[in-house]
Amino acid sequence: MKGLSAALSLFEQLPENGENAILILDHHGNIQRFNKICEEVTGLTESDVIGQNAFRLFMHRQASSGVWATIHGFRYQDGALNTEVRVQTAHRQHQILFRTTFIHHPDGQPESYLVCSGMEITDKRSITTTALQSTPVNCAPLLPQVVSRHIQHIMMQSASKQVALMVVEIAAPDDAMARIKSRINRLLLSGQQMILTHHGQMWLSCVPASARRLTVLAKRILNLDLPDNKSIVAVGMAIAPFHGRDSLRLIRNASAALDTARRSSNRHCLYSPDINAQVFDYLWLDNYLARALPSSELEIHYQPKINADGSVSDVEALLRWRSPGRGMISPAKFIHFAESTGQIIAIGRWVMEQALQQAARWRDNGIHLRVAVNLSPLQLCDGELFLAHKARLRQLNFSRSPLDIELTESCLAPDQHQARTMIRAFRHLGARIHLDDFGTGYSSLSQLVHFPINAVKLDKSFVRDVHRYPSTQSLVQAIVAMAHVLEMEIIAEGVETPEEDNFITACGIEQRQGFLFARPMPAEDLERWLEDNTRRGKSRPSPLPMMA
Structure with missing residues (x-):
């Protein structure tokens, strides 16, 4: 279903032919999905690795224990955890920077998934180091802890008001982002992302209006001659206290809205609690529906x-699906998913x-x-x-x-x-x-x-x-x-x-x-x-x- 696809913030934001390796793990660390980039990096197919523990499969025992402990300790925290991991395959070692996010059951049950999006940095370390050394200090990406403290300070100062947090992504090179950042004087999260805040009452109309203004500004700064309907900006917004009473939760929810905005035609999205629930349901269906027919659950x-x-x-x-974990499931819950995946x-x-x-x-x-x-x-x-x-x-x-x-x-x-x-x-x-x-x-x-x-x-x-x-x-x-x-x-x-x-x-x-x-x-x-x-x-x- 188109509406559901637009809400899949983590798994579908990077298509199968994208540049990142994506794997989805259950809460034990066992592999549930393994995209084509993972297959290219490891030399293994998805069918080879489904159900196997990712940490034991690709890492030495001592290292895997430490990485798993770090990730598992982050389980109930907000936001994403960036972890640099040394992955061992049959042919070579790879240094991969993983962005790991937990997707929890919307009803608070212990079941959860890890969505790991990784970029290989084995051959880019020296290039990255040189680039950072040549970048002015005030334009370098800020550490997540610094950003979080800054946002928390703003929220405390505005205790009686709403605070809108916009996570903005601009499709521009890193050097151009420095120029954009210097013009709007806001926090730089990473190569192409910024955080903007707004005090006082916010309305839904602020999201598309902000996206349009930022697009115009970015085009002007970058001297780009693009059609009016061509947006190089994606905006995700969350508003405190409705979407989070602390900075970590607000950043996480605005980032989830940004993930949805990337897939949206209008390139902007205000956070909704349904987004996280839909992501979890998608991952659950992706994991269990394929097993339903051979397991005689239909x-x-x-x-x-x-x-x-x-x-x-x-x-x-x-058609009915009698799931061992969820009981009787109506086809309205899974038929559209089965159609979209070909199942x-x-x-x-x-x-x-x-x-x-x-x-x-x-x-x-x-x-x-x-x-x-x-x-x-x-x-x-x-x-x-x-x-x-x-x-x-x-x-x-x-x-x-x-x-x-x-x-x-x-x-x-x-x-x-x-x-x-x-x-x-x-x-x-x-x-x-x-x-x-x-x-x-x-x-x-x-x-x-x-x-x-x-x-x-x-x-x-x-x-x-x-x-x-x-x-x-x-x-x-x-x-x-x-x-x-x-x-x-x-x-x-x-x-x-x-x-x-x-x-x-x-x-x-x-x-x-x-x-x-x-x-x-x-x-x-x-x-x-x-x-x-x-x-x-x-x-x-x-x-x-x-x-x-």
Whole structure:
């Protein structure tokens, strides 16, 4: 998800093809991620080192104990720890300057991660020393302790006011930074970073305004002729006392906002507590989701769709993740991540296989149900998914596919020719195509005409309290009429009250789905639910329709 990617302050600020070696460790020092630069430096692949202790793997025992003790002692302090480490690989020794930051569980649990961003200085030590000797003392980067004390002094002097702290990064050479620093007379943190403070009340508008002013100033000082929309400045801001009551926490939070600003199109960001929580969730997912499928932690639950006459002919297969550490996790928490990392391909193939096997078991037991599965845009382009499904239909003795394919409107937007080809291929096998969440995505009425769609799923936002709002009622009636003219069925999802169901049924909607009837449940529970409702005469499995 784009919004989440923008909030990943530490791991994603340096892309895989960047200059820094990035590794992520758990709180025991075991390697969880190992980027391509790490692979180039060490000669090892990520799969070689995952789960191994980084300190024992790359350092001598005595040195590793000391470095680990230093880093672990920093665990509950704010900010980042800069550590110069001698790394031993099979070919040579490397001197690497690591910037290590702890990412803690947002709920205060002991679980945490170390994000280590390292730059090799083996061949740069003499150059760096010469540069520092030639740099005026008043322009040299300040030690973190000095900066922290300075900020703390300002906060103490302004006890009754707000203090805004801006960490500013300017994409300029080190020598040019000295000129910029001398003009604005502020603290120089490192080669390209400065800290600015402001006393008194601050508003959200101060962040973009400050970024614009600094960009103009930097361009003028550097004599750069750049377009107005080309920013060479990134600004992260935190405001005391709201975002920290001590200097270390304020600096850490402003730095986290800067990391987000680097990934943002507008290049500025005001700190939010959500940033740290999102970073931790990203790292947790990155670590554990890949293990979920081979560890049999993923499950399929099924939610029935109720026909107008009370019968049940269709169910929807919904993915769930039963994590040993976090319990049952909704797909809303991890599907977007799986799509962004490509893990959705393997997960999607597994879901379709499980759904098809379950449909075969039900058929063999005299229960004829169509099963709907959700496909993302990435899965729709997965040709192997289609070929595997085609082969499995023959193996399980299906003359026609018992699956329905649910696509969001975004599936149809990126490559319409590819989407149309794959949809027709699935329909040829007997699958029906449902357009999910209709009216909430890349809505275009032309999609209903140009794509071979069997049914439209009315999004739950149209269903919720529909009986109370005449404007929503008119909209629903118009969608139903349009779908029927195009000879499409309508499925209403998210039905939770009898009043909603009464209106939906009166509109002529063919199927309803929601908590009013049943929550998603494992296959065995669904079978019992069908038996109970059949005895009460409320619903009954109906013959399996074989329309394409």
